[in-house]
Amino acid sequence: MTTFHNGTEEFRVNGEELVAKIKQLLHEGNIRRIIIKDKEGRTLIEVPLTLGVVGAILVPVWAAIGAIAALVAEATVVVEKKTEA
DSSP states (O other): OOOOEEEEEEEEGGGGGHHHHHHHHHOOOOOEEEEETTSSSSSEEEEEOOOOOOHHHHHHHHHHHHHHHHHHHHEEEEEEEEEOO
């Protein structure tokens, strides 16, 4: 029987690199949740992702991420992944 657990990774990026980094992470797959924090560690946005979240549903999320990228100089992206144990 295969068991899964959630692991997390953190990446520090410039505001300019934020959207590109999130696109890269989404293409890698197995993402359960993305959290974007400012440089003080405050959560700016938390996006739960499921297999059913695609296309038009992500448009408002991309707009919010783009706005955050324009406002912050530095951000931390926390990625929760589903991994096999």
